[in-house]
Amino acid sequence: MGHVSDIDMTVKQLRELVAGPVLGPDDQGFEAEAVTFNTTVNARPALVVGALDRQDVAASVRFAAEQGLAVAVTSTGHGAVPGGMDGALVINTSRIREISVDPQARTVRIGAGNRWGEVVEACAPFGLMPPAGAAPGVGVVGYLLGGGLSPLGRVFGFAADHVRALEIVTADGTHRRVDAEQHEDLFWALRGGGGGLGVVTAVEVGLFPVSSLYGGTVFYPGEHAADLLRAFRDWNDGLPDAACGSLALQRLPDVPQLPEPLRGRFVVALRFAYPGDPAEGARLLAPMRATAEAIIDTVGELPLTAFGAIHNDPTEPMPVWDRGDLLPALPDGAIDALLSAAGPQAADAPTLVELRRLGGALARAPRQENALGVRDAAYTLFVVGAPGAPSGPGLFATMAPWTLGAGLPTMRGEAPVATTPEVAARLAKIKATWDPAGLLR
Ligand SMILES: Cc1cc2nc3c(=O)[nH]c(=O)nc-3n(C[C@H](O)[C@H](O)[C@H](O)COP(=O)(O)OP(=O)(O)OC[C@H]3O[C@@H](n4cnc5c(N)ncnc54)[C@H](O)[C@@H]3O)c2cc1C
Incomplete structure (x- = not known):
């Protein structure tokens, strides 16, 4: 060739x-x-x-x-x-499309070509929610293979923990059903172990009853970053597992797509999600709302189909550098380091520096063990910057004393996957069994 x-x-x-x-x-x-x-x-x-x-x-x-x-x-x-x-x-695989919801069993069967936004649309009329990620445009299969961290992750756990079955063409060209009874080794590996074991053609995923969703973003002026980061850490430590928060330091572009008060500004964005009574959600959020005066506060009752408005991720392709990591804890030293690299005084900082609180159901072992190697970190750190800019790698060097040096499979960018030697060895053995010639990337 x-x-x-x-x-x-x-x-x-x-x-x-x-x-x-x-x-x-x-x-x-x-x-x-x-x-x-x-x-x-x-x-x-x-x-x-x-x-x-x-x-x-x-x-x-x-x-x-x-x-x-x-x-x-x-x-x-x-x-x-x-x-x-x-x-x-x-x-x-984008043409392989199928969504069929079983509201009684609380499961959905999804083709390899579907995106999360479409799945949420199909499930919402039944008051059911899949463990989708932040962006409606992300594909179901790539996200699930890497574990999948939902903005409601502390409530749901990792998305891969809720995969009931997969259909896959293995390297020998055979189509197989993989579940807890058939091909258990593949079932373990395909939930959080990444790709490379076959081409998935369909998945079956468990759904969650969600009667009401209270969520959105509070945007604050970037000058309050130090107070907000400390408040965020302390607030998280008392937050019930049913609520989820993420905090992002964002250098926003001066573009007409953004509301006027946010254009071209350095902001701190607190993303909040609570799948329950809006009054209780507002009560839980109150300490963060009281920490600084917001520029814009979009947090309110959302239709399930508007879940993308919790994080407001970009929807159009663009050139980026990105890297992720995990933090076992967020002590004052880590906050100071983050501020020195991306706070209001930082001369040159990445476009987005996001901390997502883990814990809750994310830290609990799933009913059936899977290949997600590390689930007990307190925070993910995810950074997006301009390609070639030194500020992104510089931030990780500054943060090195507090990070694991490896990220969740779906949120690591150029970093290695956070795993354990046992999980890595078991995955390598399964790869050697199912794809001995190394056909699949
Ligand atoms: C804007 C944005 C927001 C995001 N938000 C989140 C988030 O909230 N939480 C989170 O966990 N992740 C998030 N991600 C990361 C995302 O989950 C991963 O990038 C994931 O790999 C995307 O899967 P995809 O199928 O859409 O992408 P693709 O690029 O199409 O696929 C990625 C990889 O997945 C594998 N793959 C895909 N389909 C198949 C298949 N049918 N069979 C076998 N292997 C397959 C392949 O190895 C492929 O290279 C986000 C990414 C972006 C860009």
Whole structure:
């Protein structure tokens, strides 16, 4: 492989085997099939298959094995990493779509191509909520494979803890159902252990009854960062497991999409979510509301389908540098270090520095053990900055005495995955069993 003429031939052969589109680098629409949310990741697949169903996936995997091509998977591109798709036969699963809710069993079956926003829309009429992440545009499968941290994580636990079954095409090209009874090793590994064990075609996930959601963001002037960080830490320590908070130091762009008072400003954004009585939610939030005067306070009763308004994550692809980490605790020294790197006096700071409180159900072992190696940290730290800017790596160097040096699989950017030697060894063994030739990236 590797010559353009070979690729043309390969594309032609695969078109005979699958129903979905097969595109080579010279074909129109090729780039759109491997689009990445972080636009600095310039994906260069050998060829791309837009799989329509599990038969297309199985045929593509078998074909790649015969041709000696590596297989990579993409759906929304939110989790694309540099080099992840380069030179590979990329299977785009975004066309494999299916959402069926079972309100009695409180489960939902979801195709590999669906995004969380669509799943929440389908479940909300039943008063049920899946363990979705902050952004409606994130894909279901990539998020679940990496554990998945919801803005309601302290209530729900990690999303992977609620996966009941997966359907997957393994490296031998066979479609299998994986659950607590069948292929237990894969069931353990696919919930939090990341990708690379097969191409998931569908998942079944447990749902939570949520009668009412109180949530949103309180934006404060950045000058109050020191008071707010300390108040946030103390407030979190007394917060019940049913409430969730995140605090972000944000350098906002001067763009018309933002409300006028926020444009071009350094702000502290407190994100709050409470799936219960709004009056109780307001009572729990009161100490943070009293810490400083807000610029804008959007926290209120939200329809479940408006869950994206808790964090207000970006919805359009952009060039970013990002990295995540975990903190066992947030002592004064860690707060001072964070302020020196990203507080009001910092000369050059990353665009977003976010602390999310963990604990609650996130810290409890799931009913069925899974591959999420570290679940007892107190906070995740996630930082987004401009590509190449020294402030992001500089912040992690400053924070090193207080961090683990590794992040949650879905929120680590360029950092290693936080795990244990036992989990890493068990995952490596399962990979060697199911993909001995290392076909799947
Ligand atoms: C704006 C934004 C907000 C986010 N918010 C959160 C959050 O609140 N909580 C959280 O935990 N994470 C969050 N994330 C991270 C997100 O969960 C990961 O980036 C995740 O990998 C995205 O999955 P995807 O399928 O959308 O992305 P893709 O880039 O399409 O896939 C990412 C990877 O997942 C694997 N994969 C995807 N589909 C399959 C499949 N069918 N079979 C096998 N492997 C597959 C592949 O390895 C692929 O490279 C956020 C990311 C962004 C950009």
